[in-house]
Amino acid sequence: MPKVKQFNKEKVLEAASTIFHQKGYNGTSIDEILKATGLSRSSLYDSFQDKHNLYLQSLEFYKKASDDSMAVVDQKSLNGLEKIEYLFKEVVNHLVKHPDDNGCLMVNAAAEMSKHCDKTSQVICNNKENVQELFAGWLAEAQAGKVLVLSKSPKSYSSFLFNTLCGLKVMSQSGAGKNELTNVVKVALDALN
C-alpha cells in the first residue's frame, strides 16, 4: 500500500516544542518550523492540520515530557520531602543551565495564549492540577512518614509550591541567577513546617 511516513512524529513534536518554547506562538513562522523540524510544507499541513494545531500538540508533548521527568523523581527511593527538594533543585539547575531555552513553555503559553485559546488554557490548567496533585501526594507522604508536620492541608501547600515553581520560571527570565533561585527555594521549603 502507500508510502510510509518519512518522519518521526515524536521527533517533530520535540523540535516544534523547542522552537515554540524559544520564540512563542506568534513569534514563530511556518518557515522556521519547517527548518527546525525538517518537515516539508505539505507534510506539516497533511499531518498536523495547521500551525495552531501543531502548537497544541507541541504543548501536549512538552507536558508529557515534563510529566515523565516528574514521574522519575516520584519513583526514586526518597521520602516525600526529599522528592520535593530534589525536584526543585533539578528545576533550578535546568533553568540556569539552559538560559536560551526561554524559561518554561507552559508558563510562556499561559502568558501568551491562555486568554486567547481555550484549548491552550485547558492544557495549562491540566498541567497545574497534575503537578499540584503530585505535590500533595509527596506532602502527604512526608507527613505520614513524620518527616514533616504541616499546620495546613497538603492542598494549601501544594498550591503554594506550584506558585513557587511558576515564580522561579519567571525570575530566571528576569535576571535572577542560580544563587538567588536557590535561595528562593530554600525560603519556600522552610515554610513547610
Place this chain on the structure above:
Amino acid sequence: MPKVKQFNKEKVLEAASTIFHQKGYNGTSIDEILKATGLSRSSLYDSFQDKHNLYLQSLEFYKKASDDSMAVVDQKSLNGLEKIEYLFKEVVNHLVKHPDDNGCLMVNAAAEMSKHCDKTSQVICNNKENVQELFAGWLAEAQAGKVLVLSKSPKSYSSFLFNTLCGLKVMSQSGAGKNELTNVVKVALDALN
C-alpha cells in the same frame, strides 16, 4: 509656529500598554495599535519611531504606573508587614477582577521578549530590583518595629516575596481563582517568621 500635537503621549502609552498587555508584542499589529490609541499611522512613526520602540516606551509607562501604585502603599500609615499584606491583597484583587487584562505585562514581557531584546530585559530587570528593594525596606521596617522576627536576611525574603508575586501572576493565567491565590499569599506570608 507649528501645529501642536493633537494627542496626549501619556494617554497613547496607556492605551498601547493595555493592548500589548492583552495580546503581546508579536500578537499586536500596527492597525490594532492605531485603533486602540486613536493615533494616525504617520503620527505613530513620527513620534515613536517604530513598533518596537513604542513597545519599550509602553513597558516603561507600565512600570512607572506600577511603581506609583506601590509608592501609594508605601506612604500609607501601616507597618512594614501590613504594607506587604496590603500589597499582596491588592494584587490578588486586581488579578481576579480584571481577568481579561492578561495577567501582568512585565511577566508577559519576560516570557515573550527577555531573551530576544536586551532593552526589554533591562526594564524587566530594573523592575525586579526596584520591587525587591521596596520589599526589603518593608521587611526591615517590620523587623525594626518588632512586628516581625526574621531568621534570614531581608534580601532573602524579598527575593522570595518577589518570586511569590510572579507566581501569582502566572497562576491567575492558569485557572487559579481568588480562593487559591489568597491561600497562596497566606502560606507565603506565614513563612515570614
Place this chain on the structure above:
DNA sequence: CTACGTTTGGAATATTCGTTCCGAATAATT
C-alpha cells in the same frame, strides 16, 4: 491675514505571513 513648519490621513510599498494546490516521487501490496 499671510506664511511657515509641523502634523496628519491615507495611499502605496515591499516583505512576510499562513495556507493551498498539484505533479512527481515513493514504497507496500497485488
Place this chain on the structure above:
DNA sequence: AATTATTCGGAACGAATATTCCAAACGTAG
C-alpha cells in the same frame, strides 16, 4: 512489474505585516 494510496517538494495565492511617503490640513507667529 503494475497498481495504488500516500508523501513530498516547491510553486503559487491572497491576506496581513511593518514601514515609507506625500499632499493636504492646520495652528501658531509675525
